[in-house]
Amino acid sequence: EIVLTQSPGTLSLSPGERATLSCRASQSVSSSYLAWYQQKPGQAPRLLIYGASSRATGIPDRFSGSGSGTDFTLTISRLEPEDFAVYYCQQYGSSPPVFTFGPGTKVDIK
């Protein structure tokens, strides 16, 4: 079973700063099946990035994803006040079909 590790656990930044979040897999993951979600308190998660680098519908271009193999990155180029939230990476393995989430990175206001 693939285990996802996210770092840092918490990222304290100011609005306007750049955020770089890491997701590392215990074994190689298909880039096609690596996604990122944003979750705010009391809300359901929201899909940000799929296929490691494709933005979901309606997601601003300050969000970008990259990476391959075992190392993936979510970058928020300039933090807006509404971006302070918890971010999860997720991978999908097809044999058997299994989805795994990372433990999350909290981006909070410095």
Next chain:
Amino acid sequence: QVQLVQSGAEVKKPGASVKVSCKASGYTFTSYDINWVRQATGQGLEWMGWMNPNSGNTGYAQKFQGRVTMTRNTSISTAYMELSSLRSEDTAVYYCARRQWLAHDAFDIWGQGTMVTVSS
């Protein structure tokens, strides 16, 4: 608009079962798998399993095998997740989510969540 609307909060005693519903609207229910994800308070997301509403085929995370059952009623575009032999550790918010094959199987639409509390 495309949405998933879940049933309301539940309080159950240890050993009981709970059945959460997830009603789809705004799209063809049978065209996309429904997945279930849970989240204990202050914790991360935990995938529980999937169901194909067209065929009724299911797949469950190993942790929940034997305790979870996912079903559907296509006539009312509703998916269900039943968890049995509840224990306090099952206290969590349970989400249904649509698996979007156009988005490389990511979960593009989520229900609002259903709080399940297990307490004696």
